[in-house]
Amino acid sequence: MNESTFQGQQVVTDTQSHVHDTHHEHHHHEESFISKYVFSQDHKTIAKQFLITGMIWAIIGGLFSVLFRLQLGYPEATFPFLEDIFGRWAQGGKISPDFYYALVTMHGTILVFFVLTAGLSGTFANLLIPLQIGARDMASPMLNMLSYWFFFGASVVMFASLFVQTGPASGGWTIYPPLSALGQASDGSKIGMDLWLVSMALFIVSSLLGGLNYISTILNMRTKGMSMTRLPLTIWAIFFTAILGVLSFPVLLSGAILLLFDRNLGTSFYLSDIVVKGEILPNEGGSAILFQHLFWFLGHPEVYIILLPAMGMVSEVMSINARKPIFGYLAMVASLFAICVLAFLVWAHHMFVTGLNPFLGAFFVLLTLLIAIPSAIKVFNWLTTLWRGNLRFTPGMLFSIGFVSLFISGGLTGIFLGNSTLDLHLHDTYFVVAHFHIVMGVASFFGMFAGVYHWFPKMYGRNMNNTMAYIHFWITLVGAYLIFWPMHYQGFSGMPRRYYDYANWESFKQFIELNRFISTVAMVVFAAQLLMVFNFFYSIFKGRKVTSENPWGANTLEWTTPVNPGHGNWPGEIPEVHRWAYDYGKDGRNFIPQTEEVSEHESKH
């Protein structure tokens, strides 16, 4: 949508209701429910759609983890209510191995793709790009709408796969063939796997439509004066995220399609020399490892697709609430860029023990550990941003600080795993589980929570309840460490991940009490997330109304819009930008919005 077509909110509503009236007989001056809330092309509504769909998925995915933690924490116990709900999947109140693996697989798939990719970057890219760069909407609101509806389609297919007779995919979220290619090898590799692949194909389409839109919007639709170096770090982070997604998701799509061929058309891309359950298969010449290359070429950038937007939001929220500029803006952008480039060059560090040529592996060790440098720069810059600030602990700020703590903890364990020598010992143990849950799972969630609490007033014109937010934060931070910190010790014992039961293992059975403890904490933390969800929905309708346009005293453009901005965002002209986004505490002034012209008396920096 072109700027010139919008002279103000009034005009927008008028044009749209005119268009509307020609299609409908009755007269009214509101958009219809369908075009306003369902097939909306307003980026803010699409953002909310992504967020709420993501939250629903997060509850499902989180609940799955509670269920499989029941098995891990209480392997001897039976829970009759499980049989009432799940029938033969939990006969006698005990989760069956097939069910366990289906839960583990869907937990990973849902949280990585549907919650932390769509729910996180889908939400905040849509919400923040037009608002923070000063645009009426995305470059193509239509594609934007389609992006959500493809995601919705992917969600429907994935949700349906939970209910098929043989169960959903159950070979791990990484769906390595041949396990995922052969229905004979596992029930989860029957129709559930086809649905998984179809769902993922739809998801990738959604992600590409969104990503291309984000990139073109950021490059072309910035308001006057908004040079790239004046962009808030959120936008930079989303920009690099979109580039990562656009370049890597197609590779996963190709991998998924070849897998569909192997499954249904008798090809042998990934299959060779296979005897499964006594049946000799005709496939020869394929390589199971090829899939892993294709998968991780997306799979590794994917973890940065999840993490970068969180980093961007944390930088923004932290600077605002420290009342101090983000330290080293250009270094922050440069490190995002470095991470973005390196993200493409490290995928084989997931494959050190697949028989990968050790010489080739050496390069991946080097490139992987290089990522620690931009990560270190970011951490020290965040620390320096806090230093001598005047910190306001809003819920968004609490989660931003929590993010940094988790990013440090989980990032440092990456130095273990990226080193192939140590990976020989730690690969696929609980050390890995601890590492990626802390650094990309919980940390990204913290970034997302920071974003939700911080921008909720912009989304709904109301405030969330602070007390519930504080309780949510402290339970989640403490709980995350209680759950994942001891898992490093399980990893140090070589305890493999994705085991249904450890009772028969002389080497791993010593952790039963610990597993029980972890499971109990996981349930408490899950309950705290429900509190957050409740707070969210309650506040949409009953939260205290926001009275000021700029409740946080922030510099960026979204806080120059009305409390409840209409489609088109600014009722009048789009504001012009005169400075970067981080003039907090400059020349003794609390904050200087980006729209304020630089006066000649201002000090230089």
Next chain:
Amino acid sequence: MSGYFILAILGLAFLVVFQIAKASEYVSVLKGEEKTFQQNNRINAFLFMAFLVLGLIGAYWCNELFYDKTLLGKPSASDHGEKIDVMMWMTIAVTGVVFVITQILLFWFSWRYQYTEKRKAFYYPHNNKLELLWTVVPALFLTVLVGFGLYYWMGITKDAPKEAQVVEITGKQFNWLVRYPGKDGVLGRKNYRLTDASSGNALGVDWEDASSHDDVEVSEVHLVVNKPVKFVINAQDVIHDVGLPHFRMKMDAVPGIPTTIWFTPKITTAEMKKITGNKDFVYEISCDQMCGSGHYAMRGIIVVETQEEYNAWLSDKKPQYVTVKEAAPAATPAAAVDSAAAKPIAAVK
């Protein structure tokens, strides 16, 4: 019943939290937003400090509780594992120092620079010297870690010594099949299309290849202490992984693509029982790559023993070829008189 009870308690807890949260909102309106904000800010700043102190104590306590249950304090059972342990401690030391310093700074700053009306935030947008400092210092430390890591990696992954005992391990859903090459030291050729477990050829060995005739198929791996061993690793159906936690080694088993690892076992099973103080101790092979519903039960056993014990163990093992031919003498009468293969195998030196 207890399920509903827990649900009821959860529901009540929610209600209580919600009521408190609502009430605190009203109180904040009555007391004044600014005052409430300052109060909450102080509480959260205090909690950050408390979290730091209790967290560090907790990390120490966690170590006390679990250190002995890990392999960290136990000697590695292989020579490669010893290098891996050195690398591990080096990395723990470096990352541990960084962890403690950065976490202390993070939470201490959060507490120290909490909002007060008196202070103005310090306008400090950038400092190139600092940026350079925390680019170069981490880079130096990483260079050391990468350097040692690759040095060990190259040593561990180089070709196995010629005298290494060859053992073939094949993963299938959900157990491990083990084959020894016999006296000739050569594993017989395989063709997966010949696989037929019911007629005794579970591995698909091509009996046409004479070097297969002395190959022994067993269910346990036996290794001689201080003698290098090379595992040739295969899979029949899906990807598995030979996980050897006590030897600190791991390698995927991939259908169609044989992989190898080698190492020298340093400690016999009997010695390890003494070291760990666990009379049931046994070296286990864990499947470390998700392979289906029985993944968690795909357990193999390795026995490390002296040369004499090993010889005794192997002496009564009959080559699989012989077993198969004895079972079906009518089909191939020639097999029974294959004297070279029929003799019990002498110990492989």
